Amino acid sequence: MGELLIGLYVFVLATLAGREVISKVPPTLHTPLMSGANAISGIAIIGALVVTGAADTPWVKVLGIAGIVMATINVVGGFMVTDRMLQMFRKR
Amino acid sequence: MDTSIIAQIAYLVSAILFVSGIKQLSSPATARSGNVRASVAMLLAIVVTLLDNRILDWTTVAASVIAGAVVGGVLARKIEMTAMPQLVAVFNGFGGGASAAVAAAEFVRLEGSGPGLGTGVTIVLSTLIGAVTFSGSLIAFGKLQGIVTGKPVTFPLQKILNALLFLGVLWVGALLAHAGMGTAAPSWFAPIHTDMNHAFFLALVAGALILGVLLVIPIGGADMPVVVSLLNSYSGLAAAATGFVLGNMMLIIAGSLVGAAGLILTQLMCKAMNRSLGNVAFGAFGTDGPALAAKTGERPVRDVDAEQAAMVLAYAGSVAVVPGYGLAVAQAQHELKKVCDLLEERGVRVRFGVHPVAGRMPGHMNVLLAEADVSYDKLLDLDDINAEFDTTDVVLIVGANDVVNPAAHDPDSVIAGMPILDVDRARTVIVMKRSLSPGFAGIDNDLFYMENTLMFFGDARQQMSELVKEVREA
Numbered sequence: 001m002g003e004l005l006i007g008l009y010v011f012v013l014a015t016l017a018g019r020e021v022i023s024k025v026p027p028t029l030h031t032p033l034m035s036g037a038n039a040i041s042g043i044a045i046i047g048a049l050v051v052t053g054a055a056d057t058p059w060v061k062v063l064g065i066a067g068i069v070m071a072t073i074n075v076v077g078g079f080m081v082t083d084r085m086l087q088m089f090r091k092r
Numbered sequence: 093m094d095t096s097i098i099a100q101i102a103y104l105v106s107a108i109l110f111v112s113g114i115k116q117l118s119s120p121a122t123a124r125s126g127n128v129r130a131s132v133a134m135l136l137a138i139v140v141t142l143l144d145n146r147i148l149d150w151t152t153v154a155a156s157v158i159a160g161a162v163v164g165g166v167l168a169r170k171i172e173m174t175a176m177p178q179l180v181a182v183f184n185g186f187g188g189g190a191s192a193a194v195a196a197a198e199f200v201r202l203e204g205s206g207p208g209l210g211t212g213v214t215i216v217l218s219t220l221i222g223a224v225t226f227s228g229s230l231i232a233f234g235k236l237q238g239i240v241t242g243k244p245v246t247f248p249l250q251k252i253l254n255a256l257l258f259l260g261v262l263w264v265g266a267l268l269a270h271a272g273m274g275t276a277a278p279s280w281f282a283p284i285h286t287d288m289n290h291a292f293f294l295a296l297v298a299g300a301l302i303l304g305v306l307l308v309i310p311i312g313g314a315d316m317p318v319v320v321s322l323l324n325s326y327s328g329l330a331a332a333a334t335g336f337v338l339g340n341m342m343l344i345i346a347g348s349l350v351g352a353a354g355l356i357l358t359q360l361m362c363k364a365m366n367r368s369l370g371n372v373a374f375g376a377f378g379t380d381g382p383a384l385a386a387k388t389g390e391r392p393v394r395d396v397d398a399e400q401a402a403m404v405l406a407y408a409g410s411v412a413v414v415p416g417y418g419l420a421v422a423q424a425q426h427e428l429k430k431v432c433d434l435l436e437e438r439g440v441r442v443r444f445g446v447h448p449v450a451g452r453m454p455g456h457m458n459v460l461l462a463e464a465d466v467s468y469d470k471l472l473d474l475d476d477i478n479a480e481f482d483t484t485d486v487v488l489i490v491g492a493n494d495v496v497n498p499a500a501h502d503p504d505s506v507i508a509g510m511p512i513l514d515v516d517r518a519r520t521v522i523v524m525k526r527s528l529s530p531g532f533a534g535i536d537n538d539l540f541y542m543e544n545t546l547m548f549f550g551d552a553r554q555q556m557s558e559l560v561k562e563v564r565e566a
Contacts, residue, residue: 003339004210011332014345017111018352025118027448027473028462030357030455034324035180036117036127037353040110041187041327043134043346046141047194047334051201052156053147060197061149065156067193070186072160073167078183079131080168085176086124088462091469 032085039078045071099144102136103342109133110346114353120468137342173463174420177320177453181233184323188225191330195219196297198337202272203289211337212272216265218333219293220300225326227304232319235308236452242313251374254306261299268292311372314417314494314532316452318361318372325354357454364448364474366500366509393528393540395547398555401522402562404546405431408485408520410441412477414513415457416450418491418525418552425464427556428490432466434563443470445477445487445513447495474511481517489515489523491552493531498538507533521545524552 025033048071052064110133116126147153171179195218202211234240271289311319328350335343362369396404405411413432419425432442444466446457458471472480481487489496492513499505500512515521521544528547530536539545548555 002210004214004336007336007339007341007344010341010344011336011348014107014348015352018114018349019356021111021115021349022118022353022356025356026120027446027455028120028458028468028471029118029123030360030448031176031180031453031459032123032127032455033114033117033353034321034357034454035176035183036130037114037350038180038183038187038324038327040114040130040134040346041184041324041331041350042190043137043343044187044190044194044331044334045134046137046340047331047338047343048190048197049138049141049147049153050145050338050340051194051197052153053142053145053149055148055197057200059200061152063193063197063200065152067190067197068153068156069160069163070193071190072157073164074183074186074190075131075134075164076161077164077168077179079127079134080165081171081176081179081183082127083124084168085173085459085462086127088173088459088465089120089123089468090462091120091467 028089032082032089035078035085036082039075039082042071042074042078045075096144099140100341102140106133106137106140106342107345109136110349114349137346173459174423175237176459177316177451177456178233178236180453181229181236181320181323184320184327185226185229185233187327188222188229188323188330190222191327191334192219192222192226192297192300194334195222195337196293199293207272209269209272212269214333214336215272216269216296218330218337219296220261220265221326221333222330223297223300224304224307225323225330227301228308228319228326229304229323231305231308232316232323235313236316240309244312245309250306250310254303257299257303257306261296261303264292264296264299268296307373310374312532313452314449315365315372317449317454317456318358318365318369320453321354321357321361322369323354325351325358328352328354361449361454364511366507366511391541393547394545395549396522398548398558398562401546401548402559402566404520404522405435405440405486405488405559406438406563406566408440410443410484411435411486411488412443412445412480412484412515412518414445414447414487414489414492414496414515415461416447416490416492416495417452417456418493420451420456420460420491422491422552422556424490424553424556425460427553427560429461429464429466430560431556431563434560443472443477443480445474445515446471447474447492447513450492450495474513478514481514484518485520487515487518487521489521489525490556491525493525493537494533496537496539497531497533497535499535506535515539516542516544519544522548524548524550524555526551
């Protein structure tokens with residue numbers, strides 16, 4: 001089985017798993033879920049690290065650096081702001 | 093054992109942490125630890141990636157990571173809670189941008205080497221989705237921040253232009269993907285040689301960026317919850333597509349989880365407005381506002397001042413507060429909380445009725461009220477609060493309009509069928525609003541003219557602090 005096909009399997013199954021896991025999220029958590037998921041989409045940082053690390057031409061390096069910076073902002077900012085929000089959600 | 097096998101197993105652990113973390117995020121009691129768990133998963137994935145790959149230039153990598161972390165950290169700490177929709181939009185854009193940048197770097201690296209059709213297609217897809225997410229999110233940010241007009245921007249032949257541009261982008265993408273096979277395309281397909289890839293790739297990026305702008309500008313402010321969650325979904329899909337480019341399962345798994353989360357929220361938002369995604373994307377809702385708005389002001393309304401409003405509230409047995417975007421604009425959430433505290437001290441039962449699309453992103457009102465220290469078990473969703481209005485003495489509406497418009501029950505109305513908060517079933521309704529101007533949907537609100545409705549005009553924050561004083565004295 002080719003790598004692409006395995007990737008497709010993983011993609012479809014992970015999407016279904018995601019749907020199952022999040023299907024009953026209460027409105028209170030819509031924003032934190034969104035911003036938390038948003039931080040996870042910064043997983044592109046892994047790709048950026050790989051291409052920057054192996055960069056042998058200036059352009060690859062420039063694009064890789066741009067990728068790392070944007071993805072890190074996304075990851076660090078996303079997780080931190082989600083935590084800040086969730087800290088406020090309390091039952092009294 | 094081979095180090096890359098250890099890396100793969102670590103990725104698997106990280107994937108499990110992501111799934112279970114996101115599951116915890118969907119329940120209030122565990123949400124915070126879910127977020128921590130997801131961030132641990134991210135850290136693990138990053139460390140493993142750094143150890144498993146040959147990093148030639150540690151200095152550059154470390155400097156980029158530190159720069160991004162500082163910017164992200166400062167933004168996350170300093171941002172006002174009322175600016176949360178903008179921040180989420182910007183972060184979304186960066187996620188998409190990062191995916192597009194990685195795909196572009198892979199394109200540059202592999203250009204002319206004939207990496208195969210599969211790699212070609214995936215590079216094109218992740219560049220396309222990433223770039224659309226990037227520019228679309230920046231426009232959404234501009235709209236939310238007030239830099240770009242919040243009204244739908246429309247022009248003649250817009251849909252046709254969008255469709256043509258989309259087809260053009262797909263055509264360029266197909267050419268690039270074909271060129272990925274390392275052979276020149278047949279002449280009927282394109283006047284292209286593999287050495288022209290560069291120009292075509294730039295055309296793909298430019299086309300995708302413009303497409304992102306054009307897709308978001310016709311969408312108005314109140315439809316932003318849909319757009320923000322859709323862009324959230326795109327940023328995940330872009331990351332997943334990048335995973336296909338690099339053959340990295342970690343990216344595919346995390347990306348598709350985000351894609352699914354964004355899609356679920358998008359569907360919830362559309363359902364809460366009784367509109368399809370297509371209608372939100374292409375409907376340019378609310379454009380005919382001014383013409384219909386001319387009617388307003390001719391019918392008599394009953395307006396009250398802070399003292400009268402305070403009396404009504406203070407002597408009620410139960411009060412339901414319905415917040416809307418106006419509360420966020422006026423930043424009146426803290427004053428509102430004070431009023432509610434005073435009322436509760438007097439023995440009044442206070443709850444909040446939150447419409448799913450109130451505000452500019454999913455859950456906007458909940459975040460705002462949580463910031464003001466309102467316990468989340470007092471925030472009732474649509475169905476729960478609707479079941480209580482019959483037995484509620486006073487409803488206090490703060491800066492909401494369309495979500496309480498009884499016109500939704502009128503089959504001829506533009507908002508027909510939208511699930512609303514049936515506030516008119518309560519004994520008295522107090523509407524705190526700057527003027528009688530219509531809401532985003534651009535239609536008059538009969539609620540304002542009903543017999544049991546009292547209009548309390550003014551800036552929400554100012555009037556709310558008046559109310560604090562008056563309730564204290566009542």
